[in-house]
Amino acid sequence: MIKPRQDLAPNTAAFETTPLVKPTGFREYDARWILDKEINLLGIQALGLGLATYVHEIGVKPRIVVGHDFRSYSLSVKQALIVGLMQGGMEVLDIGLALSPMAYFGQFALEAPCVAMVTASHNENGWTGVKMGANPPVTFGPDEIGRLKEIVLGGLGVERPGGRLEQVEGFRDRYIAEVVGGRKLKRPLKVIAACGNGTAGAFAPDVLRALGAEVIEMDCDLDYTFPKYNPNPEDHAMLVQMAARLKETGADLALGFDGDGDRCGVVDETGEEIFADKIGLLLARDLSALHPNATFVVDVKSTGLYKTDEVLKANGAETVYWKTGHSYIKRKTAELGALAGFEKSGHFFLADPIGRGYDDGLVAGVAVLEMLDRNPGKSLSQLKTALPDAWTSLTMSPHCDDELKYGVLEKIVAEYEKLGAEGGSILGRRIVEVITVNGARVHLEDGSWVLVRASSNKPELVVVVESMRSEDDMRALFREEVKPRLAAYPEIGAYNQEI
Numbered sequence: 244m245i246k247p248r249q250d251l252a253p254n255t256a257a258f259e260t261t262p263l264v265k266p267t268g269f270r271e272y273d274a275r276w277i278l279d280k281e282i283n284l285l286g287i288q289a290l291g292l293g294l295a296t297y298v299h300e301i302g303v304k305p306r307i308v309v310g311h312d313f314r315s316y317s318l319s320v321k322q323a324l325i326v327g328l329m330q331g332g333m334e335v336l337d338i339g340l341a342l343s344p345m346a347y348f349g350q351f352a353l354e355a356p357c358v359a360m361v362t363a364s365h366n367e368n369g370w371t372g373v374k375m376g377a378n379p380p381v382t383f384g385p386d387e388i389g390r391l392k393e394i395v396l397g398g399l400g401v402e403r404p405g406g407r408l409e410q411v412e413g414f415r416d417r418y419i420a421e422v423v424g425g426r427k428l429k430r431p432l433k434v435i436a437a438c439g440n441g442t443a444g445a446f447a448p449d450v451l452r453a454l455g456a457e458v459i460e461m462d463c464d465l466d467y468t469f470p471k472y473n474p475n476p477e478d479h480a481m482l483v484q485m486a487a488r489l490k491e492t493g494a495d496l497a498l499g500f501d502g503d504g505d506r507c508g509v510v511d512e513t514g515e516e517i518f519a520d521k522i523g524l525l526l527a528r529d530l531s532a533l534h535p536n537a538t539f540v541v542d543v544k545s546t547g548l549y550k551t552d553e554v555l556k557a558n559g560a561e562t563v564y565w566k567t568g569h570s571y572i573k574r575k576t577a578e579l580g581a582l583a584g585f586e587k588s589g590h591f592f593l594a595d596p597i598g599r600g601y602d603d604g605l606v607a608g609v610a611v612l613e614m615l616d617r618n619p620g621k622s623l624s625q626l627k628t629a630l631p632d633a634w635t636s637l638t639m640s641p642h643c644d645d646e647l648k649y650g651v652l653e654k655i656v657a658e659y660e661k662l663g664a665e666g667g668s669i670l671g672r673r674i675v676e677v678i679t680v681n682g683a684r685v686h687l688e689d690g691s692w693v694l695v696r697a698s699s700n701k702p703e704l705v706v707v708v709e710s711m712r713s714e715d716d717m718r719a720l721f722r723e724e725v726k727p728r729l730a731a732y733p734e735i736g737a738y739n740q741e742i
Contacts (some may be wrong), residue, residue: 246398247289253279262289267645268372269392271385271699272570275363275372278316282371284323290391291327291359292400294375297391298333298357299403303377306334307357308349310341312503313442314363314467320371321361325408328359332403338414342442342504343374344603345418350379351599352417358382362503365441365475366701368467374503380592380600381577384570419450422605428455430616435459435497435510437485439474440466443500443604450605451498456612461488461497474501476508476589477638479740486514495615496623498608505569506589507604509611511623518635520545522611523585524552525626529614530582530597531558537582540575542567543684544587544694544707546633551690566681568699569602576600587638587707633690634710634717640703641729642736648697648704651734652682655695658728659683669693669724670716691716693725704735708742718742 247264251257264286268276274290276282282290298305307328311321321337328335336353338346346360357377363370375391376382383391394400434456438444444463451458461484462471472480476499485497489510499508509517517525523541527549531537536559541549549555549562565575569590576584576592577600584592591607594600611623618626643651656679663674663685672687682696682705690711698705706725710717721742729735 244292244398244400247286247396258283262286264395266396269388272383272568273372273374275370275700277369278371287320287323288327289395291324292331293391293395295328295331295333296394296400298377303356305332306355307359308336308338308346308353308355309359310338310346312362313465317361329406330402332405335408336411338411342446344505344601347601348418348421364503365473365501367473381574382570422450423453426454428612428616430619432612433457433494435461435488435494437461437497437499438463439472439481440469441474441502443504447500447605454609459492459494476501482516485510489514500604504604505602507607508589513624517627519589520585520587524548526610526614528554531555531560534582535559538579540565540572540581540584542572542586543681546635546709547690548631548633573601634714636708636717636721636742637740639706639741640739643704643734645702647734651732652697656683659685693720
């Protein structure tokens with residue numbers, strides 16, 4: 244295997260003969276690069292060979308499901324990846340155009356322990372990446388990605404015989420049947436399926452119709468230019484469009500799906516977004532009544548209400564807070580045998596008997612509709628209003644280069660640790676705890692908190708604040724505490740959005 248380089252320019256002979264792989268593309272729990280600038284197709288092939296080498300190294304059966312999302316270059320990227328996988332002796336099962344959870348389902352349905360899904364999820368055009376796993380329903384975390392990085396960058400891939408390719412026909416219908424699972428709504432529900440012209444548009448409307456919902460399609464035609472907004476139900480632009488369509492149609496709710504279908508965003512009938520952690524809390528209330536003494540896993544960006552909610556307490560539910568990241572929450576959910584895991588970004592991990600434990604935006608959407616079905620006469624906004632008061636911000640993401648963000652974050656964490664150790668306060672409230680499992684989550688004496696962490700898949704920091712007092716106080720926590728603190732670091736740039 245040729246050892247990859249980091250300094251190749253497109254439109255040169257070297258670019259056509261040598262793998263280009265930038266080390267920063269290996270993230271905490273998946274891999275993402277800007278195509279041609281940070282990785283070329285030969286680099287993708289080297290990644291495939293490296294993945295095959297790692298699979299053999301850990302003694303897992305070399306049988307892998309691959310799929311690709313809907314971008315102009317994803318098919319080419321997948322084909323380069325397949326070449327490398329076959330070069331490394333893997334049996335490759337190609338399911339074609341797919342959602343990430345469809346590829347995860349393939350691990351179970353096709354008896355293949357390994358998966359490699361070519362997707363950049365909701366990242367802007369130009370980005371590509373691969374989500375990988377070798378132990379369903381768990382996907383790679385830092386240890387696996389770290390070893391894969393060593394193999395690829397060190398040119399340590401081992402060629403082996405036995406590589407073969409099989410095209411799997413009709414797998415889309417098999418996946419849709421799995422998600423629907425023979426369920427039928429008893430209550431008539433009108434649902435907007437918002438897909439941002441991403442891959443989910445080829446799947447979500449059919450799933451929701453099969454469930455018995457009346458579906459209003461919103462940007463479900465596939466268009467890899469993403470002409471209106473990126474398919475990201477956490478972004479303000481998509482949420483505004485969903486809210487406007489709700490007011491036009493009088494639908495009961497809108498479900499928004501991201502670029503590779505593993506996340507789901509929800510807007511109620513009034514046009515208000517319900518953050519994924521609050522949807523998770525509603526689902527936890529609903530599911531813990533059906534499954535007493537259940538365990539739920541939530542990420543550190545999620546509301547503090549899980550610990551204090553009286554309904555969960557009455558149902559004997561236990562909640563564990565864990566590191567943000569689909570791989571971390573998925574792994575912890577499986578490790579604890581939890582009924583479900585919820586992540587603030589919209590990843591829902593519904594385990595047996597509801598799902599298979601991996602993140603699937605369509606399974607999450609079905610669960611929300613079934614929750615409404617079990618609450619006849621109640622709207623989604625009414626269910627939300629029944630929750631205790633808490634005001635949580637949008638996820639704000641100031642730019643910070645990948646090479647710099649962890650060093651900057653380390654300094655910010657140290658500041659908060661020092662402030663807490665000295666008995667300090669924020670806006671007149673004493674700091675009672677600083678959780679540093681994933682950045683700094685700073686808890687105040689009234690239950691409010693602020694969080695600063697590093698994004699695992701983009702050159703950004705991540706900021707979330709929650710107030711138990713008011714919306715104005717939530718904004719003050721950001722504007723008077725977090726924003727001035729981060730402004731002291733010139734390495735931190737503009738925010739994607741502010742509150």
